[in-house]
Amino acid sequence: MNIRPATRADSADIVILDDIASSGLASHVLEVGVRDGRYDRPLEFGRDxxxxxxxxxxxxxxxxxxxxxGIAGMSLSFELTGGPGDQDLSDPVLDPLEALKAKAIGTRLIDSVAVYTRFRGQGIGRALVEAELSRATGPSSIITHDTNTRALSLYQSLGFEEQRRAAYVAFSKNHAAAQWVLLTRPALQSRGAQTSVQ
Known part of the structure; x- marks a missing residue:
C-alpha cells in the first residue's frame, strides 16, 4: 500500500470516497448543482x-x-482559519457541523477519511489518518457521528479526544445518528510521536 498526494485525475474517486466518508451527506449537499440545472447528478458536480x-x-x-x-481510499484535510473558504455549500443540515468547525479554528481538520468496501480491514484508514497527522503543523481535529463507533475507536486510539457534540440533522431515513462528535489532538511533535508514510 502506498499513500501519495492526489492529482486532478483522481477527482472522480475523491468525490465517491467523500460520499462514502459522509454516509451520503456529500451527495445531499451536491444536489444544489442538479437543482439549478448545471449537472445531471450530484457526484458529477462534486467531481468538477x-x-x-x-x-x-x-x-x-x-x-x-x-x-x-488501484485506488483504495483517500483522506482530505485543510487548515481551519475561520474564513469563508472553510465553509461547505450552504445547507441547514450543515449548520451543526459548521458550529463545531468554528470551535476548532486553528487546527488542521481531517474532513474526510474513506476506504472502498473491498479494501477495508487492511489498516488503510489508520494509515491515512496517520499520514494526515504527519502533515499537520499544529493540532488536528476530526468530526464524525456518534454511531460511527469504529471510526471513533480508531481516532481515540490515535490520541484524539472528544471536545464537543452538536445535534445531527437527519438528511435521509437511513441514519440513526443523534449527534456529531468533534475530536482534537495536539500536534505530533508536542506528543513526542513520529509517523512515517511509505
Whole structure:
C-alpha cells in the first residue's frame, strides 16, 4: 500500500470516497448543482468541484491510498482559519457541523477519511489518518457521528479526544445518528510521536 498526494485525475474517486466518508451527506449537499440545472447528478458536480475549484475542497488537499489493485481510499484535510473558504455549500443540515468547525479554528481538520468496501480491514484508514497527522503543523481535529463507533475507536486510539457534540440533522431515513462528535489532538511533535508514510 502506498499513500501519495492526489492529482486532478483522481477527482472522480475523491468525490465517491467523500460520499462514502459522509454516509451520503456529500451527495445531499451536491444536489444544489442538479437543482439549478448545471449537472445531471450530484457526484458529477462534486467531481468538477474537486477538479477545478481552488479552496479547501480541492484535490490539492487530498491524500490517496493505493494498492496493486488501484485506488483504495483517500483522506482530505485543510487548515481551519475561520474564513469563508472553510465553509461547505450552504445547507441547514450543515449548520451543526459548521458550529463545531468554528470551535476548532486553528487546527488542521481531517474532513474526510474513506476506504472502498473491498479494501477495508487492511489498516488503510489508520494509515491515512496517520499520514494526515504527519502533515499537520499544529493540532488536528476530526468530526464524525456518534454511531460511527469504529471510526471513533480508531481516532481515540490515535490520541484524539472528544471536545464537543452538536445535534445531527437527519438528511435521509437511513441514519440513526443523534449527534456529531468533534475530536482534537495536539500536534505530533508536542506528543513526542513520529509517523512515517511509505
Amino acid at each position: 468541484g474537486y477538479a477545478f475549484i481552488d479552496g479547501p475542497f480541492s484535490w490539492k488537499n487530498v491524500l490517496i491510498a493505493e494498492t496493486e489493485d
